[in-house]
Amino acid sequence: MIASERGEVGLAAGIALLRDGASAMDAVEAAIRVVESNEADHFVGVGGLPNLLGEVELDASIMDGATRRAGAVGAVRGFPHPISIARAICEQLPQHLLLVGAGAERFADEAGIERGETLTDEARQIWRDGLSPAGLERAEGMHGLGEVAYRQQALDRLKAMSPPDGPWGTVNVIGMDAGGNLAVGVSTSGYPWKYPGRVGDSALIGSGNYCDNSVGGAACTGRGELAIRGNTARSVLQGLAAGHDPVKACCEALAETLALPDQFRAPLQALCLTPDGRHGGASTRAASTYGVMTASDHDFRIVQRGQV
């Protein structure tokens, strides 16, 4: 299994399942649930940073490389484990793939997925610190009533958005089981202070997540709007299919995406795993890494990504 930065905390849980003969889908879901429970991670699940109204909205997707079936959710509130809602859509609602907002929450209740608080005190404080006093007053009093002044403040906040230092945003986990089946899972709270209802690449198959047993699995972290426009995860697989090694496939997919004009440019990363167990990643940041763990390992190890 491989995992993007901060996803390493889930690898042992996923590998334990694989050692017992579980499927790649089971292992990827289990690994991501650990990350979603980690309150110290402010970009995934519980502890994720909220949108402009102070509400945590989560996106996730999971894709099975054997069937290329997938499930995904966007802008879900009140559920700590959006990856499990995505999995349930994949397996229990096969006529659909992506549910958002209230519909996704309704389905999650029907599927028996646990509700829970996702906004922590620490995340609320980081959110407050990022808003001006006037904007904060409006955001906490408004709850989306649409006042023009608040909307202007919100848009100003988004325009001022600059990439935080260090690893941030979204978790990718890619796994392969004993039968050689691949699965890719992605989960995120998205951009801090994002506009309510914003859905990023993590929920979109082809953009932030793609998996095909015959070629490999790939996923993205970072600026989701670019990965959507570049269809970047699928682009990584096209590079693999053309014969590139994993690092080159990720670098070329990022380079192609980064050629798009984007005034809000922020870090972008890609990660991939092939059916023969090769893996690689790329990033716009120096010293970006990912974690790797196999069934014979006692712990994960850290691998450098290529830089674009």
Ligand code: GLY
């Ligand atoms: N890549 C995660 C997001 O843009 O929401």
